[in-house]
Amino acid sequence: MKVFAVKELANLHIQNLKKSGNRIGLIPTMGALHQGHISLIERAKEENDVVVVSIFVNPTQFNNPEDLQKYPRTLEADLEKLSATDCDLVFAPQAEEMYQADETAELFDFAGLDKEMEGKFRDNHFNGVGTILKKLFSVLIPNNAYFGEKDFQQLQIVKKLVNITQQPVNIVGCPIHREADGLAMSSRNMRLTTEHRASAPFIYQTLLAAQKKVTNHTPKEIEQWVVEKFNKHNNLVLEYFSIADEATLKPIDNFNNSSKYRAFIAVFAGEIRLIDNLELSN
Secondary structure, eight states, rough: OOOEEEEEHHHHHHHHHHHHOOEEEEEESOOOOOHHHHHHHHHHHHSSSSSEEOOOGGGGGGGHHHHHHHHHOHHEEEEEHHTTTTOEEEEEOOOOSSTTTTTOOOOOOTGGGGSEEEEHSSSSSSHHHHHHHHHHHHHOOOOOOEEEEHHHHHHHHHHHHHHOOOOOEEEEOOOBBTTTOOBBBGGGGGOOHHHHHHTTTTTHHHHHHHHTTTTTTTTTHHHHHHHHHTTTSSEEEEEEEEEEEETTTTBBBOTTTTOOEEEEEEEETTEEEEEEEEEEEO
16 A cells, blocks of 8 residues: 655556556545544455545644644554555645645535535635645546545535536445444544544444434425434534425425435534534435
């Protein structure tokens, strides 16, 4: 497994691999790797010749400086985990390698995808995501890039980004990887207190219960039910719950058979913010 911190060297190495006919699969991460990331590596290995993992805590996608400061940075442990996988190359640059001094996020027109849900609570977040992915795709020139559906809104926006920038990369969404108790795997989970970790599976349990209500309740009725459930919970604070069209991410008033819908949720467990989502059938 090769490790690069300099973009020119990583790019040169990958260009040589591609000249030899190798297909490149990329998993962009911010480190603090868990089994969800490993599952993306396994999927990428099935579909590509070379698997690349990027590890970079991207400053331009954090609207909260304290959140950026506290985000777990575990590069040494991450490299040890990756050495036991099918990962072939790691790109782990420092911030100054990817951004010039005082550089800010590029502005993109995501056709409103960035204005719903996360976009309402994390100002400029998706411009930051788009900025770093555009850079990473240019450096690592993957054929395929793999993203977990836990960040489903981000997945849709990344697909839009590739369309906007005309970068020749196929975006692959992969199912959410969950703990045995249903909690969606996330690098933030390691920051949960014992008490909040014990409470966190309630998020997925609520999504499953909401899913069952689709046949005989309206979206608004389900949303109100979820709000009431969290109002009664002592350890978790609901930030938002939304039932939205998968394609547009806009909230809906009624279910019909011609569209796909998904329930999205963001919850605070103490100071740790957790997100999840679940496909709904009607």
